[in-house]
Amino acid sequence: MAAQPAVTVAAAPAPPQVRLRRELAVQPVRLAAALLLAVVATLAALALPLLVRRIVGDFSAHRSLAPGLLLMAAAAVVGAAAQALSGFQLARVGEGMTYRLRTTVMAHALRLPLPVVRARGTGELAARVTSDAQLLGQVVEVAMQLPLAAFGVLATLAVMVWIDWVLTAVTVAALAALTALVLLITRRMRANVTGRQDAVGRIAQRFTANLEALTTIKACRAEPLADRVLEQDAEQLRVVSLTGARLGALVPAALTLGNQFAMIAVILTGGARMAAGHLQVAEFAAFLLYLLQTVPSVNTLATGFGRLQAGLAARDRCNELLALPQEADPDDEVRPTPVPVPGAPAVVFRGVSYTHTGTGRPALDSASFSIPRTGLTAVVGPSGAGKSTALSLVGRFVRPGAGSVSILGHDIRTWPLGSLRARMAYVDQEFTLLEASARDNLQLGRSGTAGDGELARALTSVGLAQDVDRLPHGLDTVLGREFDLSGGQRQRMALARALLTGADIVLLDEPTSQLDGLNELRFREIVDQLARHSAVVVVAHRLSTVQHADHVIMMNRGAVVDAADHPTLLARCAPYRELVAAQTGQVPVRYE
Numbered sequence: 285m286a287a288q289p290a291v292t293v294a295a296a297p298a299p300p301q302v303r304l305r306r307e308l309a310v311q312p313v314r315l316a317a318a319l320l321l322a323v324v325a326t327l328a329a330l331a332l333p334l335l336v337r338r339i340v341g342d343f344s345a346h347r348s349l350a351p352g353l354l355l356m357a358a359a360a361v362v363g364a365a366a367q368a369l370s371g372f373q374l375a376r377v378g379e380g381m382t383y384r385l386r387t388t389v390m391a392h393a394l395r396l397p398l399p400v401v402r403a404r405g406t407g408e409l410a411a412r413v414t415s416d417a418q419l420l421g422q423v424v425e426v427a428m429q430l431p432l433a434a435f436g437v438l439a440t441l442a443v444m445v446w447i448d449w450v451l452t453a454v455t456v457a458a459l460a461a462l463t464a465l466v467l468l469i470t471r472r473m474r475a476n477v478t479g480r481q482d483a484v485g486r487i488a489q490r491f492t493a494n495l496e497a498l499t500t501i502k503a504c505r506a507e508p509l510a511d512r513v514l515e516q517d518a519e520q521l522r523v524v525s526l527t528g529a530r531l532g533a534l535v536p537a538a539l540t541l542g543n544q545f546a547m548i549a550v551i552l553t554g555g556a557r558m559a560a561g562h563l564q565v566a567e568f569a570a571f572l573l574y575l576l577q578t579v580p581s582v583n584t585l586a587t588g589f590g591r592l593q594a595g596l597a598a599r600d601r602c603n604e605l606l607a608l609p610q611e612a613d614p615d616d617e618v619r620p621t622p623v624p625v626p627g628a629p630a631v632v633f634r635g636v637s638y639t640h641t642g643t644g645r646p647a648l649d650s651a652s653f654s655i656p657r658t659g660l661t662a663v664v665g666p667s668g669a670g671k672s673t674a675l676s677l678v679g680r681f682v683r684p685g686a687g688s689v690s691i692l693g694h695d696i697r698t699w700p701l702g703s704l705r706a707r708m709a710y711v712d713q714e715f716t717l718l719e720a721s722a723r724d725n726l727q728l729g730r731s732g733t734a735g736d737g738e739l740a741r742a743l744t745s746v747g748l749a750q751d752v753d754r755l756p757h758g759l760d761t762v763l764g765r766e767f768d769l770s771g772g773q774r775q776r777m778a779l780a781r782a783l784l785t786g787a788d789i790v791l792l793d794e795p796t797s798q799l800d801g802l803n804e805l806r807f808r809e810i811v812d813q814l815a816r817h818s819a820v821v822v823v824a825h826r827l828s829t830v831q832h833a834d835h836v837i838m839m840n841r842g843a844v845v846d847a848a849d850h851p852t853l854l855a856r857c858a859p860y861r862e863l864v865a866a867q868t869g870q871v872p873v874r875y876e
């Protein structure tokens with residue numbers, strides 16, 4: 285066997301965090317067009333009160349109103365068209381960013397280590413790509429609207445200064461008080477949105493978990509219990525949302541109040557100035573129109589800050605997920621793929637320990653064993669002995685806390701993850717199928733596509749050819765929803781998948797649990813076929829499988845008790861004898 289290299293592998297780097305400025309710069313042309321159109325819309329809106337002033341002047345001077353009216357209509361139409369086009373461009377930029385964010389977060393989540401995904405929960409992770417991504421998408425619109433609204437307000441104020449600086453000073457004083465109030469409210473909104481999104485994640489997680497366990501819930505009549513727990517989550521979400529709604533409701537109230545104060549102050553001051561002869565009626569009318577025109581921009585500024593805070597809170601939640609390291613090593617892409625050492629065992633465990641997150645007791649405790657390059661190896665032992673955990677370590681779904689694992693003569697850490705898994709086929713306890721066609725499910729894990737003949741041979745080997753033929757679209761039937769397979773059929777489908785991969789190491793976790801007598805016989809034939817060229821490792825409870833194995837590893841409480849062939853273990857290993865006796869109904873198992 286090759287000497288074990290000293291390997292130090294850092295955790296994989298996370299993908300880049302979501303940075304709004306960088307995201308906005310991805311579509312510069314579209315963004316520039318949106319900005320330009322928005323400026324046109326603002327300028328058109330600014331022209332309207334000036335045109336009103338001109339029309340009032342024309343009216344007093346008995347001049348024709350037609351040119352002024354025509355100009356006004358043209359400014360209104362151009363402004364409206366520019367506003368609509370700008371909004372659409374912004375929406376496209378926003379949707380583009382949401383798409384990138386969703387795909388990045390989903391791709392990252394799929395590459396996280398299994399224990400991390402389990403600890404987080406599927407529903408909670410799903411909430412990040414649904415509700416958080418949506419909140420973040422609206423930030424683009426807001427990020428553009430805020431400077432434009434600020435530009436609109438400033439440009440309007442400049443024209444207002446030109447008309448009457450005293451009235452403008454009164455307006456600015458009223459608006460400043462309003463802005464301070466709104467900023468105070470929106471600052472508190474960000475923390476509230478984080479709390480609300482956390483609560484959305486919790487409810488999504490619990491609901492998903494309950495749907496996945498729906499058969500058990502129904503069978504145990506546990507619907508009321510599930511209702512109660514879900515109601516608690518919904519109540520938490522309601523309470524945190526109410527706090528947000530309270531803050532949100534304060535913003536329009538503050539806006540209305542501020543606008544009304546500004547209007548009253550301007551009317552009083554304007555009346556006094558007109559009485560003193562410092563202001564004309566036409567100027568005052570134009571000023572009032574400008575004041576009214578600032579209202580939507582000020583509203584946009586105030587509500588935009590709130591939406592921005594919500595988007596930033598969602599960004600922080602997505603970034604928190606993106607910061608979690610992936611399971612692959614950083615240099616996986618460039619690392620050379622090791623060549624299997626001739627004659628080296630398929631798998632070697634040397635003093636391997638592993639403790640599942642959150643549990644105090646190691647599931648594997650200094651376990652050492654070796655699995656030959658070909659043949660059938662059965663891993664046996666009482667429930668909770670650590671058999672499935674050992675398989676997870678071989679597939680590098682988890683990494684050892686101590687000790688080392690070698691695959692085909694090389695430390696497992698030297699294998700790029702993709703190359704390592706390409707050498708293995710793994711059939712888990714749930715015989716999972718993807719929501720995809722039977723054809724795609726069969727070819728999962730295979731490097732090239734298989735022809736119909738090869739697929740048919742694999743299906744015949746596992747006794748599934750007729751069942752697949754009976755599906756409405758044969759191999760092209762999408763499995764998982766209305767057309768599903770029975771537990772035993774799924775199990776055989778997973779075996780057919782293992783057959784088609786041509787892997788060096790085939791890991792089978794309790795593969796016969798749902799097979800009838802005939803199919804168990806078939807299973808043995810398939811395993812014999814596989815074991816001629818591969819190392820087949822079976823976590824087995826059935827004596828029939830164990831007796832048949834070339835090599836048996838007996839485990840208990842995370843340790844390897846003994847390893848040899850079946851007759852040798854029967855002769856020298858008392859716990860193994862007890863296990864076999866229990867299988868044949870002779871004596872109960874007494875390990876603990």
Ligand SMILES: Nc1ncnc2c1ncn2[C@@H]1O[C@H](COP(=O)(O)OP(=O)(O)OP(=O)(O)O)[C@@H](O)[C@H]1O
Binds near residue numbers: 402666
């Ligand atoms: N995802 C997990 N999180 C926490 N603890 C776990 C997890 N999976 C297994 N364990 C614990 O690790 C120990 C070994 O479990 P493992 O599934 O490896 O045993 P096993 O021998 O395969 O059992 P069985 O024959 O019942 O499937 C058990 O004590 C179990 O409770």
